[in-house]
Amino acid sequence: MIRLEDVSFGSMRDPEHAVAEGINWSVERGDFWVLAGLHGSGKSDLLMLLAGLMPPLRGSYRLLGQEMPIFDEDRLLTRLKVGLVFESGQLLNQLTVRENIALPLRYHANLAASQADATVQAILDELELGAWAELTPGALGRTIQKRVGLGRALILKPELLLLDNPLGGLDPPQIQWWLAFLLKLAAGHPLFGDRPVTLIASASDLRPWKRCARQCAVLRGHSLQVVENWHAGQPGTADIVRELMPEI
Amino acid sequence: MPEGIVTTANAPVARASLKPPLPGTWTNCLGRRLFRFLATLRGLGAFALITAGVILTRFGRARRVVHPLIVKETARAGTRLLGVFVFLSAALGLVVIGQTVSWLTRVGAIEYLGSVMVLVVVRELRPLLTAFLVLARIGTATVVELGTARATGEVEALEALGIDPVHYLVVPRVIGMALGVFSLTVYFILGALVSGYLWAFIQDVPLLPTEYFRQLTRALRGLDFAVLAGKTLLFGAIIAVVTCYHGLAQPLRLEEVPQATVSAVAHSVAACVLLDAAFIVVYLAA
Numbered sequence: 001m002i003r004l005e006d007v008s009f010g011s012m013r014d015p016e017h018a019v020a021e022g023i024n025w026s027v028e029r030g031d032f033w034v035l036a037g038l039h040g041s042g043k044s045d046l047l048m049l050l051a052g053l054m055p056p057l058r059g060s061y062r063l064l065g066q067e068m069p070i071f072d073e074d075r076l077l078t079r080l081k082v083g084l085v086f087e088s089g090q091l092l093n094q095l096t097v098r099e100n101i102a103l104p105l106r107y108h109a110n111l112a113a114s115q116a117d118a119t120v121q122a123i124l125d126e127l128e129l130g131a132w133a134e135l136t137p138g139a140l141g142r143t144i145q146k147r148v149g150l151g152r153a154l155i156l157k158p159e160l161l162l163l164d165n166p167l168g169g170l171d172p173p174q175i176q177w178w179l180a181f182l183l184k185l186a187a188g189h190p191l192f193g194d195r196p197v198t199l200i201a202s203a204s205d206l207r208p209w210k211r212c213a214r215q216c217a218v219l220r221g222h223s224l225q226v227v228e229n230w231h232a233g234q235p236g237t238a239d240i241v242r243e244l245m246p247e248i
Numbered sequence: 249m250p251e252g253i254v255t256t257a258n259a260p261v262a263r264a265s266l267k268p269p270l271p272g273t274w275t276n277c278l279g280r281r282l283f284r285f286l287a288t289l290r291g292l293g294a295f296a297l298i299t300a301g302v303i304l305t306r307f308g309r310a311r312r313v314v315h316p317l318i319v320k321e322t323a324r325a326g327t328r329l330l331g332v333f334v335f336l337s338a339a340l341g342l343v344v345i346g347q348t349v350s351w352l353t354r355v356g357a358i359e360y361l362g363s364v365m366v367l368v369v370v371r372e373l374r375p376l377l378t379a380f381l382v383l384a385r386i387g388t389a390t391v392v393e394l395g396t397a398r399a400t401g402e403v404e405a406l407e408a409l410g411i412d413p414v415h416y417l418v419v420p421r422v423i424g425m426a427l428g429v430f431s432l433t434v435y436f437i438l439g440a441l442v443s444g445y446l447w448a449f450i451q452d453v454p455l456l457p458t459e460y461f462r463q464l465t466r467a468l469r470g471l472d473f474a475v476l477a478g479k480t481l482l483f484g485a486i487i488a489v490v491t492c493y494h495g496l497a498q499p500l501r502l503e504e505v506p507q508a509t510v511s512a513v514a515h516s517v518a519a520c521v522l523l524d525a526a527f528i529v530v531y532l533a534a
Binding site for chain 1: 309310311312313393396397400401402404405406407408409410411416499
């Protein structure tokens with residue numbers, strides 16, 4: 001599904017300066033990756049690259065077999081198979097929750113608000129956002145904003161979902177909700193016709209992900225390392241993984 | 249300071265970076281400003297071309313999302329300012345007539361009142377004044393809205409959703425402001441012409457309505473209507489492009505939004521005045 005070959009990439013703030021280099025990585029359909037690293041290691045920038053918002057400085061990035069330029073009109077359908085959930089939601093402040101979630105569907109399918117309502121309502125119900133549907137992002141807490149960002153990313157039924165630190169700043173019940181929902185997506189959710197969604201989630205603390213993410217890659221020292229047998233407690237767990245799963 | 253501790257004060261690289269790259273003479277200062285101006289001009293030109301291209305190639309796309317935004321922006325730049333403009337047109341009608349009538353009466357040239365109204369109100373004052381008022385009310389708000397959207401990551405969110413930010417954010421504002429300035433100018437002119445006659449009536453000027461109307465129609469040419477339409481539509485489009493450029497095209501932090509607003513106003517005023525001068529040349533040559 002994703003293939004990176006000798007990729008170097010910069011940051012969104014400073015595209016010319018390489019954050020990581022020489023990345024070789026492939027993600028297969030149905031995977032559930034946690035992309036780990038300390039703050040400032042480039043996790044968000046790598047997700048922006050995977051979402052097609054930024055070109056690689058060097059190397060090749062292929063998504064679903066196609067080379068990825070950023071705003072190539074011909075590749076739009078391919079790009080729409082990727083959903084991106086920003087860390088703080090990054091909702092449009094002029095629109096309500098319902099309008100934020102409906103926007104990509106209405107824009108790409110040229111639907112009136114009433115025509116998209118059934119699909120939007122299904123997402124609102126599934127994500128338990130009904131109580132906030134008519135509010136604007138300014139009236140929402142961070143927890144709800146993150147969920148609305150998730151709903152907006154899911155409305156086009158993506159095959160690949162990228163999540164930028166989805167558990168950051170959440171309390172334990174919210175973390176459990178998110179992990180349970182992501183597991184359902186990975187296994188096949190009725191909203192998507194029971195089709196499993198490929199997931200890549202970034203995190204700086206691996207502990208919550210032990211029981212759900214199957215694969216782990218760590219960004220450290222300007223490079224990406226895929227870690228085998230990464231679950232804590234197993235012999236031979238790499239130091240870099242232990243660093244991200246501290247014992248309290 | 250203990251040995252081995254490097255601070256910015258004593259680090260050789262830091263010391264060199266504290267010196268300006270060039271001597272601070274007035275020629276260098278002027279040169280830097282000129283280069284900055286040319287860079288801004290180039291950016292504005294490119295942004296205008298991109299916007300024009302998107303309007304031409306994507307006008308029909310996502311009609312049910314974008315066209316209601318165009319209507320909303322037209323209402324914002326036009327209908328909602330109507331009350332203010334009715335008041336201003338009455339006030340400015342008084343200003344023009346009040347000054348003009350007394351002098352024309354003294355020199356016995358009251359038959360030129362219509363021509364003066366057409367020259368001042370229709371050709372010059374109203375279009376530019378309308379543009380400046382729309383800039384002050386709507387243009388500044390546009391810079392703040394789009395600058396805040398840029399700083400808070402809304403533009404990246406649109407790109408991630410496969411939505412062209414120019415198509416969704418800029419095109420409705422350009423079309424809406426162009427139509428808004430045009431329609432407000434028409435109302436402004438009509439209001440000023442009517443209030444102008446009322447004030448002349450109050451000042452006991454011996455001028456019948458039919459004579460006033462005849463003077464106006466004699467002074468108006470077909471070119472006036474074409475120039476008025478072209479000028480006002482372009483004023484609105486320029487204000488929208490400049491304000492959207494300053495809010496959207498540059499990476500902005502929240503604290504930079506006020507400065508971007510100031511720059512947008514200055515550049516919009518300059519562009520409108522230059523365009524007005526160009527139309528004067530066209531008009532005189534015709």
